[in-house]
Amino acid sequence: MRILQCAAVALGLSLSYAAPGEAQTVANLAVLKGLGPLTVLGKTQSGKAALSSNYAVTGGIQTGDIRQSTLLPFTEQQQQALRDAYITDGNLAELADGLGTTLGSAYVARAHYQDREHFTSISQAVADLIAYTNSTTGSDSNAGKYFFANGTTDGKTPVSAEAADILKQIGGTTDMFGANYGRPAGTSGADAFGDSRPFQTEPQILPIVGRDYFGVPANNTVYNRGPVMNLIDSPSFPSGHTTYGFMGSILLAVLVPERYPQMITRASEYGNDRILMGAHYAMDVLGGRTLATYDLAHLLANDPAYVGQTLKGAPVIKDYQAAVTAARADLTETLKTICGAEIKACAQDDIGRLSNPAMNQAAYDATQTYGLPVVYPKNFGVKEDVNTLAPEAGHLLTAAFPSLTLDEANQILTETEGPGGGFLDDGSSFGVYSRLNLYAASLSAIDLSERKAAQSK
Numbered sequence: 001m002r003i004l005q006c007a008a009v010a011l012g013l014s015l016s017y018a019a020p021g022e023a024q025t026v027a028n029l030a031v032l033k034g035l036g037p038l039t040v041l042g043k044t045q046s047g048k049a050a051l052s053s054n055y056a057v058t059g060g061i062q063t064g065d066i067r068q069s070t071l072l073p074f075t076e077q078q079q080q081a082l083r084d085a086y087i088t089d090g091n092l093a094e095l096a097d098g099l100g101t102t103l104g105s106a107y108v109a110r111a112h113y114q115d116r117e118h119f120t121s122i123s124q125a126v127a128d129l130i131a132y133t134n135s136t137t138g139s140d141s142n143a144g145k146y147f148f149a150n151g152t153t154d155g156k157t158p159v160s161a162e163a164a165d166i167l168k169q170i171g172g173t174t175d176m177f178g179a180n181y182g183r184p185a186g187t188s189g190a191d192a193f194g195d196s197r198p199f200q201t202e203p204q205i206l207p208i209v210g211r212d213y214f215g216v217p218a219n220n221t222v223y224n225r226g227p228v229m230n231l232i233d234s235p236s237f238p239s240g241h242t243t244y245g246f247m248g249s250i251l252l253a254v255l256v257p258e259r260y261p262q263m264i265t266r267a268s269e270y271g272n273d274r275i276l277m278g279a280h281y282a283m284d285v286l287g288g289r290t291l292a293t294y295d296l297a298h299l300l301a302n303d304p305a306y307v308g309q310t311l312k313g314a315p316v317i318k319d320y321q322a323a324v325t326a327a328r329a330d331l332t333e334t335l336k337t338i339c340g341a342e343i344k345a346c347a348q349d350d351i352g353r354l355s356n357p358a359m360n361q362a363a364y365d366a367t368q369t370y371g372l373p374v375v376y377p378k379n380f381g382v383k384e385d386v387n388t389l390a391p392e393a394g395h396l397l398t399a400a401f402p403s404l405t406l407d408e409a410n411q412i413l414t415e416t417e418g419p420g421g422g423f424l425d426d427g428s429s430f431g432v433y434s435r436l437n438l439y440a441a442s443l444s445a446i447d448l449s450e451r452k453a454a455q456s457k
Contacts, residue, residue, distance in 0.1 A: 024143055024153075024163050026305040027298070031140040031291055032147055032166055034430025035238060037423055038283065039148065039172025041375070042180065049373045050283075050423050051180050057370050058281040059202045061272075069362035071269055071353045078208045081273035085223040086213035087241060089134045090119040091127065092248040094213060098266030099252065099259050100350030106338035116214065123330035126255075128315045129323050133251055134244065135311035137295045141243040141288065149194030149235035150174050150185060177201065177236055177281065195235040198278050199224045205278040220277045231279060239280045242288030245270030250296045250396065253442070255328045256335070257400035258347035260442040265360040268367040268439075282370035283423060290424055290434040293396070297433070300324070300395035324399060364439040368418045379431075380421030386413040389432045397441060401449045408448065416440035 024032065041047030060066030070077045088094040091111035097104045111126075113119040121127040146152045151167065151174050153159055167174070175185045175194030181201040183190035190196045199205045205220070212218040212228075222228045249267030253260040271289055274280040298306045299320045308318045317323045332343060339346035354360060374380045386393050387410035394409030401409075416437045424434040 024160055025139065025309070027136065027295070027309075028140055028143040029162055029166070030305075030430065031294065032144060032163055034294065034428060034433075035144055035148070035287055035291065035424065036166050036170055036172055037375075037426050037431070038176055038237060038287070039167055039174065040170055041176060041423060042173065043171070044375070046373060046375045046377075047423070048180075050375050051176070053372050054281050054283045054370075055181055055201070057372065058198050058275055059204070061275045061282070061370075062198065062202065062278050063204055063206045068272070068366045069359070070272070070366070071265070071359060071363050077273070078206075078276055079210045080269070081276040082208050082210050082218060082220065082223070083213045084241075084245075084270050084273040085218075085220075085229070085277060085279075086116075087244050088113055088119070088213070089138075089244055089248070090130070091121050092130060092252060093119070095245065095248045095252060095263075095266055095270065097352060098249060098263040098354060099256055100262065100347055100354065101352045102339055102346045102349040103256065103259065103335055103343070104352070106335045106346070109338055110334055113213075122334050123327075125323070125326040125330050128317065129327040130248070130251065131314040132311065132317045132320075132323070133247055133296070133299060135314040136299060136306060136309070137243050137247040137292050138240070139311060140291055140295060141238055141240045144238050144287075144291075145195075145235045145240070146193060148174060148176070148237050149178075149191065152193070155193040155233075191235055192233045193235055195237050197224070197231055197234075197236045198275075198281055200232070202278070208277065220279075223277065224279055236280060237284050238287030238291055239271065239274050239284035240288065241274050242271035242280070242285045243292045246289050246292035247296065250292065250438070253438075254300070254324060254396075254400045255331050256343065256347070257446075258344050260400055260446070261357070261439055262350075262354045262360060264439045264442060265354055265364050268364045272367050282372060285367070286370065286372075286422070286424065286434060290430070293436060293438070294430055294433045297390070297393045297396050300399045301392035303392065321399070361439065364437075368437060369422055372422060374419075374421035375423045376421045376426050378421070379425050379427060379435075380419060382420065383414050383417055384420065384425075384427070384432050384435070386410045386417075386432060386436075390429045393433065393436065396436075396438065397445045400442075401445045403449050403452045404445060409445065412441050412444045412448070416444055 096107040111122045178196045183196035185194035208220040246267040249263045253263035271285040394406040397409035418435040420435045425431045
């Protein structure tokens with residue numbers, strides 16, 4: 001636990017989780033169960049193939065041997081990855097460039113980091129919403145780290161009986177990455193607890209040298225092995241950075257719907273940058289994305305298990321939908337004032353790396369599955385009905401586009417699903433979130449909203 005805490009402090013990340021020995025929360029357990037299919041991959045040929053591909057794809061992306069569709073040329077994307085190593089969870093400033101040249105600049109004019117410990121906010125309502133959302137998703141991400149590494153809460157303290165039963169029921173095993181990639185927990189060069197990271201298991205990690213988020217000379221080694229951030233004994237799955245990146249990006253997308261597709265692209269870039277850093281595998285990124293999307297849907301639905309919770313470093317929010325409304329009002333007013341025009345006009349005034357829709361789609365598509373093999377063929381190419389499996393998912397769209405009904409939103413999510421059958425898509429409610437394509441879904445939602453608006457005139 002101490003290692004995770006130190007790493008979090010170095011990043012400015014607020015941690016929130018049950019104390020060692022305490023039972024995991026209802027939300028924690030749901031996420032641990034949803035991510036559980038990772039632990040049975042070694043039991044089947046398709047699972048083993050996925051693990052092998054995860055290792056090869058991760059290494060190929062990191063070294064550039066696998067050329068992805070990215071928003072920037074490879075060497076420039078590496079520099080973006082170095083900047084993205086810092087987590088601006090206090091105000092989401094590092095993600096705000098997804099809002100575009102004009103709105104992004106307006107956002108960071110008011111909400112920015114002065115140094116690693118001090119930052120400003122748009123308003124108290126926006127700050128409270130960010131804190132509660134980050135603490136919720138962060139708690140679930142942190143709960144998974146040691147759970148999937150060695151079945152503990154902190155490396156040493158056993159998880160609750162309810163959590164332990166998750167692996168017992170499916171016959172799952174821990175340390176899936178370490179055991180399969182030649183670095184079992186505690187061996188030379190491995191994570192002491194399990195699930196060693198790519199910079200510990202891959203035969204080569206391409207160095208990245210440049211300047212970090214604060215303009216300080218840095219490289220990926222100081223953000224992987226220390227002293228800026230020491231991840232040597234911090235288990236790999238799921239990616240906490242990716243969880244944060246999708247949490248913050250989806251939240252900004254909901255608050256500024258005019259930039260929804262671009263914010264989702266920014267989220268996928270942020271997660272992918274963790275692979276470029278050598279800090280995470282493709283599966284880690286997919287796990288973080290799924291976790292964050294699942295949690296945001298339940299928050300936006302005002303799920304009783306998610307609202308009214310007492311979380312470390314966050315105020316209690318009993319009505320998340322009302323909190324979103326209040327934060328959106330403050331953010332809209334601030335952005336309009338600084339921009340000097342309506343949000344829609346400012347949103348379109350963009351000459352940054354997210355201004356090309358074709359490149360955005362290509363960049364997002366490259367991260368949808370990372371080309372990993374199908375593990376559950378029964379779900380591949382078959383549309384899983386979101387309304388049946390995860391009816392709350394539609395709130396990811398209706399919160400941004402209120403003219404849509406929940407049924408319409410869930411239908412859009414179903415129609416735009418990714419190919420499915422991946423290592424988390426086992427047919428569960430959580431699993432369907434792993435194949436949601438919020439980039440494509442948001443484009444459909446915008447189109448339907450505009451058609452509805454035109455018809456009402």
